[in-house]
Amino acid sequence: MSKTFYIKNMVCNRCIASVLNIFTTEGYTVESIELGKVVAAEGQKSDKEDLASALTKIGFELIESQTDTLVEQIKVKLIHKIEAGETEHLFQSLAEEFSKTETALSKLFSKSEGMTLEKYTINLKIEKVKEYIQLGQLNFSEIAYTLNYKTSSHLARQFKMVTGMSMSDYKSLKNWNRKTLDQIV
Incomplete structure (x- = not known):
């Protein structure tokens, strides 16, 4: 019988691979997996507490409510x-x-x-802006357009409000300070 598990802090494909590995190791047969959600059939060895513990060890959390x-x-x-x-x-x-x-x-x-x-959405967008700046493929106006800001100056104000520095200052940093998506909240 299949069961759906919801997992907190899954934010990328590496998270999916890590969670898949844990479920397999803990004796579950994974039928489908996507960010935040795993559908699996329990095996002989399956123990929900062991699963929750293994997930917690690498920064994930089994969601119950x-x-x-x-x-x-x-x-x-x-x-x-x-x-x-x-x-x-x-x-x-x-x-x-x-x-x-x-x-x-x-x-x-x-x-x-x-x-x-x-505020959470703004923080996600700012982290995406940081990624675009690091990649160096888009200028500030193109970044603003890509993220549906009305103007690049609106993005610039929001970036400075969240990070405390201008996008130009951020671009010139040698040690970029980016948060992983699971650290935003």
Whole structure:
């Protein structure tokens, strides 16, 4: 019989590989895996406590509550949408996908994470800006356009507000200070 597990802090393909390895090692047969979600059949050796412990050792967390599951799904959707450049009407599309109002999603997220959904989204975008700056493939205006900012000066103000430095100052740093996506909240 298959069971769906929700995993906190899965933010990239390396996370998927790590979690897949843990599930396999712990005796589960993985049927599907994506960011934040694993569908698996239990094997003879399967023990949920051992699984939770193994996940925790490498920075993941087995999610038990519906609220935490929903919040993690929101985070995964935001990461995907920002990666795909789908940031226009972001909160409205999230609300539609989760069949909730924007206000309900925002309150739920804030209560669970201690940070507003908007602030979390801004932090995700700023980390994406840092990535673009490091890659050096886009200028500041192109970065702003890619992330659906109205103007590059709006992005510049937001970047400075979050990081405490201008994008130009960040670009000239030798030691770039980027957060991993699971460290944003």
